[in-house]
Structures are given as structure tokens and as C-alpha cells.
Amino acid sequence: MIASSWNGPAIELQRLCRDFGSTRAVNDVSFTVPPGGVFGYIGPNGAGKTTSMRILATLELPTSGDAFIQGLSAINDPDRVRGRLGFMPDGFGTYGDTNCAEYLDFFARSYGVIGRDRTRRLRRVMEFTGLDQLAYKPIRGLSKGMKQRLCLGRALIHDPAVLILDEPAAGLDPRARIELRQMIRALAAEGKTILISSHILTELAEMCDSVGIIERGCLLATGTVEEIRRQLRKTRNILVRILGDVAPAVKLLQPHPAVDQLEGERGLIRFHLHGGDDVQVELLRILTDARIDVLDYATVDESLEDVFLQITQGHVQ
Amino acid sequence: MNPNQPHPLTRDPEQDGFWGWIDRASVWAGGWLNPILIKEARQALKSKQFVITFFLLLASSWLWTVLGIVTLSPDVYYMPSGEDMLQGYYFVLALPLLGMVPLVAHRSLAAEIDDGTFEMLAITKLSSMRIVLGKLNSALLQMMIYFAAVVPGLAFSYLLRGVNMPTLVMMVIVVFFTALLMTTAALMIATLASHRAWQAFALLAVLGCVLFAQFLCAGVCLGGIVGQDAGSMPESWLYVGVFGLVGSGCMVLFVKAAAARIAPVTENRSTGLRWCMFTLQLLWIFAMMLIPMHYANHTPDAYVDAEPINFAMMILAGFWLIMGALMLAESPELSPRVQRTLPSTFLGRMFRMWFNPGPGTGYMFALCSGVAAFATMAVFSSSAAFLNIYQSPSTHPVAMALLMSGYLIFYLSAVRIVCLVLGRWLGRSFVLSIATLAFVLFGSAVLPSVGSVLLTGDLPQAYSPLELPNWMWTLDEAFSRGIGLSAAMLVFLLGAMLWVLNSLLLAREFSYRRIAEPTQLRMEKQSEALV
Ligand SMILES: Nc1ncnc2c1ncn2[C@@H]1O[C@H](COP(=O)(O)OP(=O)(O)O)[C@@H](O)[C@H]1O
Ligand SMILES: [Mg+2]
Numbered sequence: 001m002i003a004s005s006w007n008g009p010a011i012e013l014q015r016l017c018r019d020f021g022s023t024r025a026v027n028d029v030s031f032t033v034p035p036g037g038v039f040g041y042i043g044p045n046g047a048g049k050t051t052s053m054r055i056l057a058t059l060e061l062p063t064s065g066d067a068f069i070q071g072l073s074a075i076n077d078p079d080r081v082r083g084r085l086g087f088m089p090d091g092f093g094t095y096g097d098t099n100c101a102e103y104l105d106f107f108a109r110s111y112g113v114i115g116r117d118r119t120r121r122l123r124r125v126m127e128f129t130g131l132d133q134l135a136y137k138p139i140r141g142l143s144k145g146m147k148q149r150l151c152l153g154r155a156l157i158h159d160p161a162v163l164i165l166d167e168p169a170a171g172l173d174p175r176a177r178i179e180l181r182q183m184i185r186a187l188a189a190e191g192k193t194i195l196i197s198s199h200i201l202t203e204l205a206e207m208c209d210s211v212g213i214i215e216r217g218c219l220l221a222t223g224t225v226e227e228i229r230r231q232l233r234k235t236r237n238i239l240v241r242i243l244g245d246v247a248p249a250v251k252l253l254q255p256h257p258a259v260d261q262l263e264g265e266r267g268l269i270r271f272h273l274h275g276g277d278d279v280q281v282e283l284l285r286i287l288t289d290a291r292i293d294v295l296d297y298a299t300v301d302e303s304l305e306d307v308f309l310q311i312t313q314g315h316v317q
Numbered sequence: 318m319n320p321n322q323p324h325p326l327t328r329d330p331e332q333d334g335f336w337g338w339i340d341r342a343s344v345w346a347g348g349w350l351n352p353i354l355i356k357e358a359r360q361a362l363k364s365k366q367f368v369i370t371f372f373l374l375l376a377s378s379w380l381w382t383v384l385g386i387v388t389l390s391p392d393v394y395y396m397p398s399g400e401d402m403l404q405g406y407y408f409v410l411a412l413p414l415l416g417m418v419p420l421v422a423h424r425s426l427a428a429e430i431d432d433g434t435f436e437m438l439a440i441t442k443l444s445s446m447r448i449v450l451g452k453l454n455s456a457l458l459q460m461m462i463y464f465a466a467v468v469p470g471l472a473f474s475y476l477l478r479g480v481n482m483p484t485l486v487m488m489v490i491v492v493f494f495t496a497l498l499m500t501t502a503a504l505m506i507a508t509l510a511s512h513r514a515w516q517a518f519a520l521l522a523v524l525g526c527v528l529f530a531q532f533l534c535a536g537v538c539l540g541g542i543v544g545q546d547a548g549s550m551p552e553s554w555l556y557v558g559v560f561g562l563v564g565s566g567c568m569v570l571f572v573k574a575a576a577a578r579i580a581p582v583t584e585n586r587s588t589g590l591r592w593c594m595f596t597l598q599l600l601w602i603f604a605m606m607l608i609p610m611h612y613a614n615h616t617p618d619a620y621v622d623a624e625p626i627n628f629a630m631m632i633l634a635g636f637w638l639i640m641g642a643l644m645l646a647e648s649p650e651l652s653p654r655v656q657r658t659l660p661s662t663f664l665g666r667m668f669r670m671w672f673n674p675g676p677g678t679g680y681m682f683a684l685c686s687g688v689a690a691f692a693t694m695a696v697f698s699s700s701a702a703f704l705n706i707y708q709s710p711s712t713h714p715v716a717m718a719l720l721m722s723g724y725l726i727f728y729l730s731a732v733r734i735v736c737l738v739l740g741r742w743l744g745r746s747f748v749l750s751i752a753t754l755a756f757v758l759f760g761s762a763v764l765p766s767v768g769s770v771l772l773t774g775d776l777p778q779a780y781s782p783l784e785l786p787n788w789m790w791t792l793d794e795a796f797s798r799g800i801g802l803s804a805a806m807l808v809f810l811l812g813a814m815l816w817v818l819n820s821l822l823l824a825r826e827f828s829y830r831r832i833a834e835p836t837q838l839r840m841e842k843q844s845e846a847l848v
Contacts (some may be wrong), residue, residue, distance in 0.1 A: 058440055072835075315557070
């Protein structure tokens, strides 16, 4: 490998746009992923995930904007970008009559991995993906999960610094999903920069350092899962547990402008709060000042699905 | 095949001794081979199609041996019968080599593109050129193997007498060369059809080429080479050499064009191709001068026949019209990557700007190269006339050069203007420019007849200068009774006028300048240079 002096972002998209006829598949998307970061790219079908990933993988050209891998443009220096990039597309063709070992061997050679490096990488990748048991198996006979492993193995064969995985978990059974997640975590631990897409936020939440939510080509939000949740939480659900009768507390809270959809019964009050942390504290003070016995005063987390549904409006292209 | 054992591909060759050394050497050599060749060889060994073809070939070779001996009996025991036997073996060799191999190569590349395996290949470090060469190498390997199956038959016909060794060798060379040329053409056609809808047409085109080559090659080999015992005539070796030279130029052009079609769009895919076209033209001029000169030295009354040179000019005009039309489909926007490599010095800009990608430079490149070539050939013919070793052709070479230049400039300029207008709605594409070229040529050819029917109600009876737009009739006339200098001048002037109109639209493309490389790229190149 070439000693790289680059210490900027491993992946960078700069105002990327891509039109297909009159459809704008990717609309002014910019984000960066630091070296070693895992970035989740989340959006419903037709959001433009595949298109932007294909641009990064040097397979597609943007209408405008640029995409960089370790500071080199995927558009203008594709030959240099290719060596440091592993791409796992969402659907891919294979040579049906080759077996797994031959397939990986072919790609190792194509990436210029030869001699002892080649056998070492083959052993390493087949062990990592668990393909060593299936070395002789023709690709035509592989299950979906095994095909995904093979595809991941192919993306890893030249030991790239950056990995782009397009919906790797789509169509897998739960067990295969878990195994895939473990593999991706192991790769992240090795220090690889990973861009991974999915249409399910929860699937990625635990393994990503940060996520970007894209819909209809526009990047709606980026940041850590927690940041996004907070950024988008304009209303929060508050649950108050009270010792004794709830009526006085309800009477106090009901008129407050920040409170909405309040319901109280048998010692429990729930309401939606519009506003930030300060309003939440203020409400608690009102209750304690009125000497109401508050047992619990908690925000109830919205599930990630709720957040996702809130951000995206369910446009499917 | 024990699945618990590590796969042989994942093991390093570790044994000592002779076999270990062989093992290590072959692994080392395999590292340098084209990966596609290795992959295809593996696939071929497993594929039924290949195995069946090979054994069919072997079987038909033996079958013909038995059948031939039986039908030629009893002559075969005391008469030289090699020639008759060879005819059978020729077909056993030529049918798979000229038919099967190009088709398989075409399908192999086309399938790669529409099965989606090509994209995975494209993002590896393999250059587009290596991908195409890999396919070509696989085809060559197949040809060798098929050839090996027929060698015993060829040797047998030689032993039967009646065929000379040089003739046999020439026949094999011609078959191999034609097969290789067809294969490169088939590969190029495979890259042209990017949509499924076009692939059927592409396959038809390849089939057409293959059938044509099959007939042509059979005629040349059996009638010409074997029938005339051409191997013992030095003259026929000259022809083989000359056509081999031009054919090799075509092969390189086809391979380069195929590689350019599958290369990343931001790459400079044009300059290399233009050098290739230019070289091909030089080879063509050289070959077409060599042949008359050979006859001038080897015939008793020592004259240079200028008619073939006129003919060569006509072929060249067609070549530049098609190439020019194809270059018109290039994008006028140069990617930053291309702009980084543009010539930057004054001299460099003067001489190499014609090779910059873009439709405008392409147009000028085709015109300048064509006109320069016509001028060269006219000067050659005229100097032969000056030296009195010259047989006057029907049309004077200078008139022919003017006529061809005029047609080339006129039609290419017309195509460029039409494409500029239509391109606004339809976008640029090879299909559009070739269709426009076909339309312009056809329209211009029927124009005088249509005019005559409208005015006089009858088709024109004899050739007149009014028929000049009808290039077909004009060329026919040029090679029978001859075209005068003034008529040729007229065509040239018309072309020049259309060129002036066109040149107003050219300035922008010639104003591209070199831009700097990005810092990160420059740093990386420096660190590579240090290693
Ligand atoms: N090759 C193409 N031609 C035309 N439209 C396309 C093409 N590829 C993608 N699109 C369109 O671009 C939009 C984004 O697609 P895609 O990037 O595949 O979304 P995702 O991967 O997020 O599901 C969709 O509307 C899709 O129809
Ligand atoms: Mg997708």
C-alpha cells in the first residue's frame, strides 16, 4: 500500500447532485466521515442511497458536486480511489460456474494482490467471512446469506481502508443479520472507515458513530443517533407519578401553554411537552412548589422508529 | 476435494525439490498473467460448450481422415492427394476459429456487461485495456487449443504430397489472423451495445461479420492460397504482409476503442484512439504505395499504376467520414482529469491540440488528416508521372485528391451542423451522428435525381456536373471515364465554404488550457516516485 499522508476525512461528499432525467436522485448532499468512523446512511427506498454510494464507488458520475475518498476525487481519479475502497453493492452478478475460492482468487489478482500476499489475504478473508468451509461450493448454489458473505469477502480482499456497504442486511434471516452485524463491528474495530446503508434506523443505531437520514435525495439530518433524536424532539412525552390524588396536579398543569394532550388517572399523569429542558424543569418546580408529592418525573423515550417517521414523511419514490 | 482441507488456492507452494520449484515458478508466473485469462481458462475447463466443441473438432478431424481416404481411394495410395484432404481440414479449422471464437468472445464480454459482473470488475485495479486484452487472450488460447486438434490432420495432408509447406503455413496464418481480427471486432461491438435493446443488433452485426469473414476466408484460402499454391509466390507474401500490417492497425484500433468504451467517462478516451487512427492511415498509405511500386519494379515495362492509389483515397475518405462522425459524438466538456493533461507549451498546443478530446477538435482532426493523406498520395502519383513511370488512371490523382477532400469536408461539415442542431433535443450519441451521416449521404446521392424528376419528369440520362452531389455516380464516373479538375475544384470549394461556416463554431474547444493537479494527488505521485 502507498503510504498516505492524508489525515482529513476518509469519506467526503461535497454538494453532490445526480439527476436521472427529471428525477433528482441525489440533491445537494454533503457529509464527511472521519477515518475509522462508521456512518449509517438511512432512508426509505428510492431515497438516493444507492446512487450516492455508487458515485463514491466510481461507478456513476454526479451531475454536479464531488466525492472524495481519502482526499482523492472518485470522479477524477477513479483509478487511485479504487485501490483503497471496498464496495458491496445491493445486488450483484456472479459467475455462476466458479466456486467461492476461485471467485475470491480472481478478485485478489484483479486488485493486484499476488504472490504470498494473495494466499495470505485469501486465508484471512475466508476465515473472517466463514467461507473456508464453502471453498469448493459453486456460487450458483449459495444461499442469500452466504452470497452476502462472499460479496463482503470480495470487498475486503485487497484490505481497503474504506468500505461502502449498500444495504448488506436486506433479505437476510435474523441469525444471518446478527452475524453480519458482528462482522461489521469487527471491521470497525480494525479501524476501517465504513459507510453502511439501510432503510431501518434501529438496525444501524448501535453500530454507527453517526448517521445521516436521507429522503428524496435530500440529507435531512446528520449526527449521532442521540443528537438526531434530540434535535428532532420538539415534543417529549412526560410521565409523572404522584402519590395520592392526581386532580390538583392536573389542575396546575393543564393551563400551562407548553402542555398538550394531558391525561391523568390512578396516580399517573402523561402529557406532551412542547419546549426544551428549561420548560421541563419549570413544570417540576410548579408541582413541588404546590407541595404535590411527585414520585417520578420522567421523559419517555420515543422509539427510533418514531423518530424516523417524524423526520421522513413517508415519501417513497 | 475434502471440504475440511484448505483450498489449494489459499496454500503457498512450500515443497522443496524440483516439483516444488515448478510449483513456485508457476504461481509466480500466474501473478503476472491477466487475471481474466486465468478465470476464463478455469471456466472453460468446466464449461460443456468448450469441451464439446473440442471433442467435436477432434472427432470431425478423424472422421474426415477416414472419409477422405475412403472417397479418394484408391488414388490416395499413389497420387498426391494432400490438397483434397486439406480442404476438409480447412473447414474443421476455420469453422470454429472464425465462427465460434469471435462469437464466444463477444458473448463473454456482453454477458459481463449485462449480468452486472462487469461493474465489479470495473472497480478493481484492472484497467479497461487489460479487461479487453484478457478477453482477447482467452480467445487466443481457445484458438490455440482448437488448432492443436487439427494439427495432426494438417500434417497428414502434407505427408500425402500435393501441398507445399509455405502454402500450408500461409493458409494457417491467414485463418489465425482473420480470426483474431474478427474477435477484436466482436469485442468492440460488444461494448457498443450498452442497452439490452441494442444487444440483439450487436449480436446480428457480429454474426454478419463472422459469416462474411467465413466466406471471404474460405475463398481466399481454398481458391487463392491452396488452389494457386500461393506460398511459393513472393508476391502473395507481399499481399499477406501488407494486409497483415493494415489489419494489425485495425485490430489495435478495435481493441483501443473497446477499452475506451468501458473506461471511466472522466478519463481521456480520445487521444489514444486518434493516434491509432492516424497510425492506421499511415500504414494504409504505405501499403497502397508499396504495391504499385512492387509492380513497377517487377514488370518489364516498369510503370506505376495510379488507379489503386485513387481507390485507396476513396477508402480513406470513407474511413475519415465514419471516424469523424464518431468523434462528433464526443462531449465538448472536458473533465478536470483530462484538462490536467492537456499540452501546455506553445509548440505542444500547436501540434497536439488536434488530439484533444472533443467534437470540434475531432472534426478538425478528421479533416486535416484526410486532406493531408490525399495530398500525399496525389504527390506520390504525380512524381511517378514526372519520372515517366506512370500509367495514367481515369481520373488525374490531383483531381481525385481534390474531389475526395471536397466530399470529406462537405459531408462532415454538414453532419456536424445537423448534429449541433439535433443534439440540442436528442443529446449527443454515436447513433445520432452515424444516423445523420447515413441520412446526409443518402439524401445527397438522390438529390440530383429527385430534382431532375421534378423539373423534367424523367431520370437523368447521362452523367453531368449537376450530378456532383450524387457521390455514388460521381465515383463510378471517376473510376470509368474520369472526373475533370474543374468539377473536383467545384466540390472542394463547396466543402471549403461549409467549413468556413463551421469554423465560426469551433473557437471554444480550442481554448481549453491545462489545469493544475490537486495537491493530494501531486503528493501521492511524489511519494510513489520516491519508492
Ligand atoms: N439508472 C437509473 N435510471 C433512472 N432513475 C434511477 C436510476 N437509478 C436510480 N434512479 C432513481 O433515483 C432515485 C434514487 O434511487 P436509489 O439511489 O436506488 O435509492 P435507494 O438506494 O435509496 O433506494 C429513485 O427514484 C430511482 O428511481
Ligand atoms: Mg438502494
